[in-house]
Amino acid sequence: MDKNLIQRVGSGLIYGLLTFLCTTEYGAILINKISPDLVKPHQLFYGLITFFLVVGAYEGVRIMKFQGNLYQWLVLPLVALVYYKFTTRFFGFGFYYTFDLSEILALSLILIAAITLFKFPQELYQDEGKLIFIVIYTVLPFGFALGLPKYFLNDNAFTWEVFLLFVLIWSSDSFAYFTGRMFGKHKMAPKISPKKTWEGFAGGVFFTLILGYFIEQKFPDLRGNWIVVGLLVSIFAPLGDLVESQLKRTFGVKDSGNIIPGHGGVLDRLDSFIIAAPVVYLYFILENIF
Template identity: 70%
Template sequence: MDKNLIQRTISGIVYVAVIILCTTPLGAQLINGISPDLVKQQYLYYGLITLLLTVGSWECFKIMKFGKSYEKWIVFPLVILIFYMFSKRYFHHDFYFDFRLTEILALLLILIAVITLFKYPSELYYDSGKLIFTVIYVALPFSFALGLPKYSTYEDTFSLEVLFLFILIWSSDTFAYLTGKFFGKHKMAPKISPKKTWEGYIGGVVLTLILSYFIEKYQHDLRGNWMVVGFLVAAFAPLGDLVESQLKRNFGVKDSGNIIPGHGGVLDRLDSFLICAPVVYLYFILEKFI
């Protein structure tokens, strides 16, 4: 068997296992089985998001090749400040009880950053543009990801929204790839991602909707309607891949990093999550008022 394939398989299994352990009560149960009351699930999830944010910020910093100006010295302080503000809301259960206009404005910033990347890439060649893009593209999505699950300290429960979000993203990518491989003829973005086709995109949407139907049918404790979530994920996950591909293309980089052997970096693996997490979070906060 090809050595690279073995490496990819092992690292892929470890990656999926870490996601499952940190986004479900299983992680805390396993650890507390060794030493009772050692950790709560919300801390494992917070640790996961903190790690992904840290590595992802460093990868984006390296991709964008900052110059010698002062902006590169304030990238990480700004990332930490934003994440700290969201972290306070996470531990005080403040994500679920009110609607904030600032959240909508922050989500709009992600849209503006994506438009800038595709339509006005020259703006990202200035260190000020690199600073703004890095903070918006990495810090905001991971910060909003803290607001996806709900947990109760008193009842010691942790909801599974993030796990099923990952499952839908993985299924969307897989379904789109397989449909495109067998039926794809019309390229979606040949200069950015030559293998993506409109047939694959449609197949990914349809088959992910079928999977989300069963999630909605059998997982009644999840927030929102998961047929809607499934559609949003299938619709926006390919955009996340295109954004990451365009970013690397603009700066002549093949992979964002090598922390996951055979798979690249955090941004390579979580490109769809960076777009889907804020979109799904927006749906969750709007769903309460519909």
């Protein structure tokens, strides 16, 4: 077997296992068997998301190649400050966020950042634009991801919204790839991602909807309807991949990093999650209102 394939499969399995342990209660169960009451499920989850954020922000700085040191060194303090606002809500009020003006603004900023990247990339050639883009592109999606699962403090029950969101994203990516390989003829975005086809996109939507149906039947305690979540993921996960591809193309970078051997960096691995997570968060909030 090819050495690179072995490396890619091995690192992918480790990444998947780590994600599973930190986005479900099983990581805390495993650790607490060694040292009782050492951690709670939401602490591992918070640690994982924070790790993704810190590495992702670093990779963003690497990709965008700041011209001077001032704005480059401002990235981490600004990222920390904005993420702190999410952190206080996460630990202070649990996982049930409210839909208010600040959240509407924050969700809108993600859309504006994506539009700017595709339509007005010249705005990101200045260090000020790079700083703002990195904060929006990393902090806001990972911050909203903290609000996806339900956590019950009294019995440490931790629902699986985030892990199953990852499962749907992996499903969408995999089925889109295989369907595209077999039937793909019409390019979706040839200048940005030449291998993506509309046939592959359709295959990703179809099979992810089926998986969403089974999740809905198997996990009735999850927030929202997971057929709807499957549809949202199958639409917005490919868009997330295109956003990161456009970002790397704009600044002439092949991979965001090499922290995951054979897969690239955190932004390479989580590009779909970065766009899908805020969209699913918005759906959960609207579904709760209506």
